[in-house]
Amino acid sequence: MNGLSTAAVYVIQTLGSLYxxxxxxxxxxxxxxxxxxNPLSQFIVRATSPLLMPLRRVIPGFGGIDLASLVLAILVQLLLMIVTLALLGFGFGGNLLQLLVWSLIGVTSLFLKIFFFALIVSVILSWVAPGSHNPAAQLVHQICEPLLAPIRRFLPNLGGLDISPIFAFIALNLLDMLVIRNLAAMTHMPQILSPFM
Incomplete structure (x- = not known):
């Protein structure tokens, strides 16, 4: 693998992973x-609408779950993997099913990472800017709250000290270690194909 193909993989994986x-x-x-x-939500909507709107005509939502955006995420991950393998000189040998499984693993890993890092940001914001009305802070709170609310129901009242993020971190890490990493190992998923693992 020469330096040019390494640089191309880096650029494509960075931009593709961001999208x-x-x-x-x-x-x-x-x-x-x-x-x-929220302004950040509006940015996300505008950035994803060109590809998502045509897909929504074919894939309807189900039970309040936006299946089209989930399918689009899997397709973007699949395309990233195919392009990465091609640039590295590996053919996928027509084994699209294995690439699809790897794509599902990669998307699930990123899904968990979103909640993990949202929790980190939420904890930091609770120390430095509690009750902030910044759009980013509000969005992080809205992402974390459905994860933390069920945990808070089982925890005793500690006089204003919220330790629910600790249990959420433990649960997310256990899912990552016991499910995602084991699935990646069982399917022989190369590390280069998923920067979020």
Whole structure:
């Protein structure tokens, strides 16, 4: 592998992963019923609409879940993997099913990472800017709240100290270690194909 193909893989994976993140954020925002009038939500909607709108004509939502954005995320991940393998000189040998499984694993890993990093930002904001009305802070709170609310119901009242993020971190890490990484190992998924693993 020469330096030019390495640079091309880096650029394509960086830009493709950024777009994949935006597409998956759109799925997450609809899943958690976030405020779509938030400026950051509006950016995500505008960035994903050109590819998502045609897909929505074919794939309807189901039970409040935006299946079209989830399918788009899987397709973007699949395309990224195919292009990466081609640039590295590996053919996928027509094994589209294996690439599809790897795409599902990659998208699921990124899905967990979104919640993980949203929790980190939420904890930091609770220390430095509690009750902030910044659009980014509100969006992070809306992403984290559906994950933290069920945990808070089982925790005793600690006088204003919220330790629910600790249990959420543990649950997300266990899912990543026991499910995602094991699936990646069982399917022999190369590390280069998913920068989020």
């Amino acid at each position: 994949l993140l935006i597409v998956l954020l759109r799925f997450v925002l609809q899943l958690v019923r976030a405020d779509f009038y």
